[in-house]
Amino acid sequence: MIVNDPATLAEVTAQFERYEQALVANDVAVLDELFWDSPLTLRYGATEILHGYAEIQAFRAGRPAQGLARRLGRTVITTYGTDFATANTTFQREGSDRTGRQSQSWVRLPGIGWRVVAAHVSLIG
Template structure:
């Protein structure tokens, strides 16, 4: 298995950057698109545990669109073969004393790269 095939890595990095831009601008349509539309998709957040795309989409639709700006402090994106990868990042938010961590598992489907599992937590 090839780790970090240059083409796959560039594609996943672009998908991750698209996700990040959608997150900080609260572009719910893009966020919903980039999470796999399936009951097996899971997202654990700081205070919520969401199972399936419907729960994830409902959470995003109800979330206030304020306080989403953040600065990524360290990001590691890795592909395994041409169709699977992970994205790990640490982040800070202005006025937030605790640093955040985000992990995503991505799979390439015919429609493109999609998050199939995600976890967000705050340190300390």
């Protein structure tokens, strides 16, 4: 198994950056697209525990569209082979001194490409 194959790393990095742009712009269509449409997909947030794509999609649809801007800290993306990756980053929202953490597991799925299959967001302090 090759860790951080340059081509695979570039693909996942591009999807991670696309996700980040959609997150701060509240582009719900792109956010929905980038999560695997499956009851097995998980997203544990700072205030929510979401099991399955339907719960994640409902959360996104009801989330406030303001106050989403943030600065990323150290981002680490690691690929394992050509079909699995993790993306981890820290962040700070504008006007807040709290540090957030975000972890994502990405899988390349046949016919649809890279999707988040599990995500976790939490705040320190």
